[in-house]
Amino acid sequence: MRKPTIQDVARKAGVGVGTVSRVLNNHPAVKAATREGVMAAIAALEYTPNPHARRVAGGRSYTVSVMLPVLSTEFYTRLLSGLEAAFQEARYDVAIFPLLDRSRLERYLGSHTLAYQADGLVMATHDLTRLLRDRRTLTPQPTVLVDAHSPDVDCAFMDNVTGGRLAGEHAVKAPGAVYAMWVETELDQLFPARVFEDRRSGFLSALDRAGRPLATEVTSAFDTLAARNAAAAVLDRAQAEASGAPCTVFAAADLLASALLDEAHARGLRPGVDLRVIGFDDQPWAAARGLTTLHQPVEGMGHEAATLLLSRLNGYRGAPRARRFEPHLVVRDTA
Incomplete structure (x- = not known):
């Protein structure tokens, strides 16, 4: 059997070939019913659709580049899931460019790298436009930041x-000392980000x-x-300074909270009873461990x-837009 063509689709839908093409390209001018x-x-x-014919006819690569610090964390896996869901729906391929170190960063700040040959660019977590002259990217293609804020894009x-x-x-609702664990990565020193700051x-404003x-x-x-060592340091201090009431520890990422729970169990301490633990991220495993944490709509932010x-690629030329997402507290056994 021969493969159906775009002309076959047009005849069956009772529209022109151009309308089918606009639907395939997610053009905003097409009516919902059509x-x-x-x-x-x-x-x-x-x-x-024939992707090669689509590219030739549209003068586009139908590819989007995504620059992100690393690939190996649950956060970025979830973020990519949200990004890819929307791009796949619009029939765009995603090319992933992890930054990882200074040499890669310097290479990507050049104007002739493969990352800039896509139709658009997503920069995750770090506003690299701050490192460029006049706060502009080196590509005429539209650029969007995710998990970072800038008034310029x-x-x-x-x-x-x-x-x-x-x-x-939530931490100050209970008596006892309050402790905190923060993240400082080489990536954060390399590419300035305000996430943990x-x-x-x-957190400190609420305590104050x-x-x-x-x-x-x-x-x-x-x-x-490193997280397990930090957890041991916190619990050493908490047990040395124990004043009767269980302490509360805010771990600014669930990876730290997980290490803290492991260290507590190793010492025979019961989270939620002998100490309270609050995380941040609400990773997929957090519910199974009973972790009280801040839920982030990571996939929704990526989408x-x-x-x-995609709206820029489809012709939007207005002022930069900012979409703010807010975490919410999920209370479980650990606090």
């Missing part, structure tokens, strides 16, 4: 100050309003061994960033 009819015809015929970002404040307000700011001091704070690199970029 789009539904074309999509029904595509499904009925099991039509698959479209962005979808998390309100980490609010998240830290919510953690602090903002969480700390919000409640008149509660922060007993001790430790900083950890973002890996499991919104992709939607912003």
Whole structure:
């Protein structure tokens, strides 16, 4: 059997070939009813567009570049899931460019790298436009930030100050000393980001309003061994300073909270009874461990960033837009 063509889809849907093309390219000018009819015809015929013909006809690569610090964390896996869901729906391929180190950063700041040959660019977590002359990217293609905020480009970002404040307000509800664990990674030193600085700011403001001091704070690199060592340091201090009431520890990322729970169990301490633990992220495993944490709509943030970029690719020429996402507290057994 011959494969169905775009002409077959047009005849079945009762529209012109140009309308089918606009539907395939997610053009905003197509009426909803017409789009539904074309999509029904595509499904009925099991039509698959020819990507090469699409690229030649449209003068585009139908590829989007995504620059992000690393690939190996749960956060970025979830963020990519949200980005890719929206881009795949619009039939765009995603090319991933991890920054990882200074040499890669310097290479990507050049104007002739493969990352800039896509139709659009997503920069995750770090506003690299700050490192460029006149705060502009080296590509004429649209650029969107995700998990970072800038007034100069479209962005979808998390309100980490609010998240830290919510953690602090929950921490001061119970008696006992309050401790905190923060993240300081080489990546954060290399590519300035405000994620953990903002969480700390919000947390400390809540403690200050409640008149509660922060007993001790430790900083950890973002890996499991460093997190376990930091957890041991916090619990050493907490057990040495024990004053009767269980302490509360705010771990500014669930990876740190997980290490803290492991260290507590190794010492025979019962989270939620002998100490309270609050995390930040609400990773997929957090519910199974009973972790009280700040839930982030990470996939939704990624999807919104992709939607912003797609609107630019479809002709939007307005002022930069900012989409703010807010974490919310999920109370479980550990606090």
